[in-house]
Amino acid sequence: MDPHRALRYARAGRRKFVSELQDFLRFASVSSQPERANDVRKCATWLARHLKGVGLDRVRVIPTRGNPIVSASWLRAPGRPTLLIYGHYDVVPVEPLSEWHTPPFTPTLKNDDLHARGAADDKGQLFSHIKAVESYLKTERALPVNVKCIFEGEEEIGSPHLTSFITRNRRALRADAAVISDTRMLASDRPAISYAQRGGLRAELEVKGPSHDLHSGNFGGAVHNPLQALCEMIARLHDAHGRVAIPGFYDNVRRWGDGERAFMATTGPSDEQILQDAKIESGWGESGFSLYERTTIRPALTVNGMVGGHHGRGSKSIIPARAIAKLSFRLVPDQRPQEIAQLFRDHIERITPADVRSSVRTFSPIEPALMDRNHPAVRAAAFAYKKGFGAPPVFIRSGGSIPVVNTFQEILGVPAVLMGFGLPDDHIHGPNEKFHLPNFYKAITTSIWYLAMAAKLRGAQRTQQRSEWRES
């Protein structure tokens, strides 16, 4: 199927597409905040209605024990390959609100950027594929391939209900390849395909001392402070060289050969680029590894947040009764989240001072994932990128974790192609998240080409998947 009519439609429809994306971004679909559950549901309903309008079939809002999954398909090309399109319509919290220059759920255009929570992660990216599908259906009344869409509402909390959904629907979800656009390019003229994802594990560490806040004048110096104890414990999670100090933590970390590391050095961002993306002056962490390596083939432990005692305005002379920290691990092959959870618990037990009590909760385990750079579905993506962005993609590893990648590979046996359309300065997960609109337009072009190229996939799939990696 010639993509040119679809491409023309997409070009002409840009203004409409942006306006629709703004509607999509108005929903405060924050999955980790129970009080937003209603916004999440409304967002799912809107998305489903939109998919119907685009011309997709069998649109469903499927309830789970958490947030609903929105599914749709177009299966009117019997004998042709099937592409699974995945995205997520949930977003992370917006706090601290005061640091946003524009309201996070009032999508705002500034120059070529659309500012809103979820603009890049992941509403804008998943919407690019929907607009590509629309561009075919509104011009050709058909797609070059069969398509199955799965848009979930719990990616940002570790996709707790997706695996069981996929397992239950293994047959219905059969496909030749899956495409996931929830990652970054290196720059606006340097598209990228992620071929590796770090795994993850979240943890909450709480330390308790006295049963209620004590006056620090009356008791300061004689009672251990759970907040101080928590700081001391967190200080013992890394050594002075930036390595995680949990015994056994690195035991199963895979060592990569010189070939792979040389490839990474060629394709990946330089230290300078990463410092520039982060807008910082100097890097940190494990010596002997580039910053790119530290964020991809090396694991990490980050304190994402912490609170204890009086932290609002004013001051209060207290020894707080308790303090809590939120942490997240990023894991690499061949670390297993459950093993790391146990090592963490053991370590915390060892380093908890005698005068306080600690408790650990771990959740959202995600296995690390690796993809075959030479799979035909990946090569098709490379071709499409060249059409959309005028440049061939580089193959990079991602430091993040998209839970579904592993699920697709392990349960469906479907290779996942990670075509990212975000930019390093999109501020995803932070205040002032944005999506660069030229990338939105090029992403739609790329997706239109990818759908065309995917028509040639059948028969090539499932070869060699992961074999390349097992031996490294």
Add this chain to the structure above:
Amino acid sequence: MDPHRALRYARAGRRKFVSELQDFLRFASVSSQPERANDVRKCATWLARHLKGVGLDRVRVIPTRGNPIVSASWLRAPGRPTLLIYGHYDVVPVEPLSEWHTPPFTPTLKNDDLHARGAADDKGQLFSHIKAVESYLKTERALPVNVKCIFEGEEEIGSPHLTSFITRNRRALRADAAVISDTRMLASDRPAISYAQRGGLRAELEVKGPSHDLHSGNFGGAVHNPLQALCEMIARLHDAHGRVAIPGFYDNVRRWGDGERAFMATTGPSDEQILQDAKIESGWGESGFSLYERTTIRPALTVNGMVGGHHGRGSKSIIPARAIAKLSFRLVPDQRPQEIAQLFRDHIERITPADVRSSVRTFSPIEPALMDRNHPAVRAAAFAYKKGFGAPPVFIRSGGSIPVVNTFQEILGVPAVLMGFGLPDDHIHGPNEKFHLPNFYKAITTSIWYLAMAAKLRGAQRTQQRSEWRES
């Protein structure tokens, strides 16, 4: 002047007094939260009107650059001694609200306790003196001594405008003794007079890293985390033995002789008592000192609160851009707050990791204070306590800091008598603060007797003040 008619009036008026105290406690006069400034002002106005109703003269609400000072006097006994009564009508914040069993500004009676923020610290205690004054004025139409009242609205933020007020009004505030009721008894049958106060200094320590929150998947392992750095820095403020690890911190700490330490061991609370008051199982801190000594003759550094990154519900994969901790020092003779501030700044500069930036703000300096246990004004208080509570007071040191004590002594040359009416389990500064009503009634009786005894003071004042301590 025979106190018995006043005592009878006080006995008969209990119900009214409690109801009036409830009115006083309804004002959310939180001095450290700018949004409460209006509540603070309303509280001052109410207090002034109440003092007028009681029969005091020259009632004023005196504006300062911060919260107003409420003053009043009764100077119709020429030739008689003058007593300065000090208290504060401001309170500390109530957060975390969820831990209060009753609304903090809806004073609630439970058995013999009146629950509200400020019930014991300090509205209930200062009100005891007002009710004693009322009991005389409503029965005798006169007081046994001249009285000057100073009730401030900024004690909980270090009395930033009180010293200049007192300095400017040095003549008008001349008195023979000052009484301050803002401390604790050891138990409901063990009244106590505080003869020492720790000094204080507050600090805020902020650590900044990247200019905005970074995605911890993309950057975790390659960028230093200001929250982790802050934890590491706080961990370096104490050594493994519970001593403050700031170089030079103990250089000027006075060493007390065996005599004073033996006196303290006899009069002060035991380790068991302090553990019971704090409702904890084991103590912490400097070895070689009892828990009572650790909280009185030894300095302390407490982390009162800390916040960084995402700490609300849900989770967020970020390396936060910054983190902040609120700390407070408790200082002892002969430490000087300004010297400690400099030592702290120097230490923070030394221990700030290269990859982050730190800033320190210090404020609310309070000098440590010592009072002469043998001053006639103190002996008069001891007599009054015996009348009010049926037991002679013990002489104890307080771990807290009341800024005005030093100001009275140094600027006015007036000995300050610290007659506490609070109980160790009053939860001051914490959720569910309360005032034990039998203590309220006995405090009024005690104050009535103290006013009677103070009539005999003149001529004895200003002898030996602090000389006992200079030599130790």
